[in-house]
Every structure is written in structure tokens, then in C-alpha cells.
Amino acid sequence: MLHDPAQLDLMFQALADPARRQMVDRLSRGPASVSQLAEPLAMSLSAVVQHLNVLEASGLVRSEKLGRVRTCQIEPKALRAAEHWINERRNAWERRLDRLGDFLAETSDET
Amino acid sequence: MLHDPAQLDLMFQALADPARRQMVDRLSRGPASVSQLAEPLAMSLSAVVQHLNVLEASGLVRSEKLGRVRTCQIEPKALRAAEHWINERRNAWERRLDRLGDFLAETSDET
DNA sequence: ACAATAGTGAAGTAAATGCTTCAGTGTTGG
DNA sequence: CCAACACTGAAGCATTTACTTCACTATTGT
Numbered sequence A, B: 001m002l003h004d005p006a007q008l009d010l011m012f013q014a015l016a017d018p019a020r021r022q023m024v025d026r027l028s029r030g031p032a033s034v035s036q037l038a039e040p041l042a043m044s045l046s047a048v049v050q051h052l053n054v055l056e057a058s059g060l061v062r063s064e065k066l067g068r069v070r071t072c073q074i075e076p077k078a079l080r081a082a083e084h085w086i087n088e089r090r091n092a093w094e095r096r097l098d099r100l101g102d103f104l105a106e107t108s109d110e111t
Numbered sequence C: 001a002c003a004a005t006a007g008t009g010a011a012g013t014a015a016a017t018g019c020t021t022c023a024g025t026g027t028t029g030g
Numbered sequence D: 001c002c003a004a005c006a007c008t009g010a011a012g013c014a015t016t017t018a019c020t021t022c023a024c025t026a027t028t029g030t
Helices: A005-015 A018-028 A034-038 A043-059 A076-107 B005-015 B019-028 B034-038 B044-057 B076-107
Strands: A061-066 A069-074 B059-066 B069-074
Touching: A005 A018, A005 A043, A005 A076, A005 B005, A005 B019, A018 A043, A018 A061, A018 A069, A018 B005, A018 B076, A034 A043, A034 A069, A043 A061, A043 A076, A076 B019, A076 B076, B005 B019, B005 B076, B019 B034, B019 B044, B019 B059, B019 B069, B034 B044, B034 B069, B034 B076, B044 B059
Parallel strands: none
Antiparallel strands: A061 A069, B059 B069
């Protein structure tokens, strides 16, 4: 389910914006309210809420409202899915290069 | 240089599109020409070239033209940069949870 | 009770994205 | 030489994105 292409779209899309990455960065140091997330960002609170919606839709962030304050947290499982996709491709490529290296090393043993 | 926010924008943005991820996936199995990249995709060659430009601008893919065929390759360094960003945030979050777990375990030693 | 707080929702807008088609350019096999 | 091949580039177009402002709804501290 976490390898669903559409889910990966949403995730990478979510991480493509610097404001959203900053929000994730903030949340990686601990939970925060919407206003706390908004504080370092040079944009309206409305804009921040919209970014938050993107992050929640992507599964990267979860939030809960208690009274009038909504508290947000990272969902590390989602981050792991993105990491996993990248890791697989990078590994495939690097294994290929290794095999190629081995091949070249072998075939140059024409002494 | 690889931690430049603008560069990360381009990278995650590049990975946000399923067609582009498919291209990266193909390239992770070895170099390919533009037409080879285009072959499994249900879109015009022009569109594929545009996706390729996005991938090259992001640093994820490098290409070189010999005669009339352009050969594309993955740039694993770039993939590593994206992976690194994610990894740092996830680790920060998980360390936090661990510390919190320790704290809770300790303070419940009120026997 | 009431003002301040914390967030929500709906428009509206400018710019960016993901295509398309069509008209090229340089390369190469026969 | 010339037709097929492998792109390349520009223009156009529909949709999505990243905001804005403004009006509004709950909560809460005093």
C-alpha cells in the first residue's frame, strides 16, 4: 500500500516545496501547532494550513485538534516509504556499476 | 552544494511525477536512449524530452549525445542527497521517540 | 460576557506544469 | 543522394499550484 505510485506522487510532491520541507523539519524535532509551524514562514496562516493539508494528504503528517489548537506530528512510516523507493533505485544502479567494474577488471586480465 | 534547498526542490519535484519516476526506474537498470525511455510511456516523444529536461535540471540524470542518439544515465550522487535529507528528518524524529520512551519507562519506576 | 486566540473555508489570481501538435535539424544506412 | 531516424524547439492550451484576502466559527482567559 505504501508503494502505491499515487501515494509516492503525493509524497514527493509534498516534499518538493521548501515551505513544506521546513514544516517537516520543524516537526521532526517534535509536535507543533499550526501557528507554531507558521511562525518562521513568511506567508499567511491560511497558506500554511493549505500546505498542511498537502502534507496530511501525502501521509507525511498527522494532526489532531484539541480545543482550538491543532497539533501536528510526523508519520515516520511515510518518510520510510519515500526513502525506500530512492534506496532501491540507487542500489540497483550501484550494483550495476559494481558488476560492470568486475567485468572490466576481469577482461583486462589478458596478461 | 547538494544540500541547497533549491536543488532539493528540483529533485523532489522531479520525483513527484510517475512518468519521471518510471524513467529513473528504467535508468536504474542501465543507460538508455530517449526513445527507449519513451517506449513504455503513453505520451509523445516531445513530452518525454521535456520530462528528461526536468530530470537533468534536478541533477538526477545526465545525458550525452553521440551522433543522433542521446544516451541517458542516472547520477547516483543526486539520489543520495534526497535520501540523506529524508534520512536526517526520520532519524531526528525516531531518536525523539526513543528518548521519550526512555523517559516514560524511567518515570514509571515509581514502585 | 466578551475580546483575543487559533484555525477554517471560499473566492480570486498569477505563475507553473504537463501535455499536445507541428515544423524543423542533424545523422546515418542503403 | 536521400529517406528514415532520433531527436529538438516553439507555440498553444487545460489544469494545478501557491499564494492572497476576507469573512467566519469555535475556544478560552479574564
